[in-house]
Amino acid sequence: MLIGIDLRDILTHSGYISTFCYNLMVASACVQLRMFLKKKIESLGYALKGLGIAWQEEHNFRFEIFWAAFALFLAFFLRLPQIEFLVVIFMIGFVLTAETLNTALEELCNKFQPTHDPHVAKIKDLAAAAVLISSITAFTVGLIIFIPHLASFIWRL
Numbered sequence: 360m361l362i363g364i365d366l367r368d369i370l371t372h373s374g375y376i377s378t379f380c381y382n383l384m385v386a387s388a389c390v391q392l393r394m395f396l397k398k399k400i401e402s403l404g405y406a407l408k409g410l411g412i413a414w415q416e417e418h419n420f421r422f423e424i425f426w427a428a429f430a431l432f433l434a435f436f437l438r439l440p441q442i443e444f445l446v447v448i449f450m451i452g453f454v455l456t457a458e459t460l461n462t463a464l465e466e467l468c469n470k471f472q473p474t475h476d477p478h479v480a481k482i483k484d485l486a487a488a489a490v491l492i493s494s495i496t497a498f499t500v501g502l503i504i505f506i507p508h509l510a511s512f513i514w515r516l
Contacts (some may be wrong), residue, residue, distance in 0.1 A: 413459050420458050421489075423469040427451040430501060437508040446504060450497035459492040 412421040434447050464486045472479045 389392065409463075413462055417458065417462050420455070420462070423454055423458055423494075430505075433505060437505070437512060439508060441502050446500060450505050454490070454493045454497045455496070457490045458469065461490045 405448055414424070428449055430451065434444050439447065463484055468479045
């Protein structure tokens with residue numbers, strides 16, 4: 360006897376087993392979901408901390424955020440079509456991502472080679488070039504998108 364239930368009853372009546380297994384599955388899924396959400400929230404915290412570091416320590420990041428906000432304001436003001444608005448958002452993300460990766464790479468280089476080293480200087484220059492390329496690309500795309508809308512707006516005045 361197992362808590363008032365004969366073992367033969369459990370084996371012959373699959374209802375007990377299926378209910379028991381179902382309850383175990385649900386409990387296990389809840390634990391896994393809780394652990395998954397906890398890890399995601401921790402990851403989000405680290406990412407937000409990284410954004411805070413970029414904002415506090417990088418003048419270029421703040422400069423790019425200013426122009427990103429201006430571009431979003433202008434896009435909203437000119438009522439850009441949805442696809443063009445999405446392209447503007449993508450370009451902003453492209454530049455900010457490049458800047459953040461550049462900052463992370465510079466920090467890593469400085470940690471392992473605090474004195475001047477030509478190889479580290481080359482790595483930093485290449486990372487800075489990536490930011491420059493992304494910025495020039497975003498600026499060019501911005502001109503292509505905004506100039507016709509600005510010209511149309513001015514023409515209507």
